[in-house]
Amino acid sequence: MKRFATYILAILFVTTSGLSAYSAEKEKVDAKALFEKKCSICHNLDRVKSKKKTVKEWETTVMRMKNVRGAPINDEEANLITDYLAKNYGK
């Protein structure tokens, strides 16, 4: 019986760690797609990709695009895009 419990735990462990790896991967893809879709509406993506900014600076920029320029994104999308930019175009 004890072995059975260990077996179940092992399966649970493998399943959940597999799932979280999958969702992290998916989020990465989503953030990139989101960025490419939403941030190319008014200007070229090169305008963004040519920059290097800190997390704080990207946050300010993304918030300006959202609140002042009127980019059609919600707060959650703004966070995803900020994270993506800070990781890939950080300084």
Ligand code: HEC
């Ligand atoms: C509704 C139109 C619009 C959308 C959508 C938009 N932008 Fe902009 N963006 C502008 C305008 C207008 C400027 C030039 C004026 C300025 O800098 O505020 C600009 C300039 C920029 C600049 C150069 C200036 C700087 O601060 O470095 C960056 C970087 C930028 N946008 C990033 C983004 C990102 C990231 C997104 C997606 C979240 C985005 N933009 C979506 C209108 C938009």
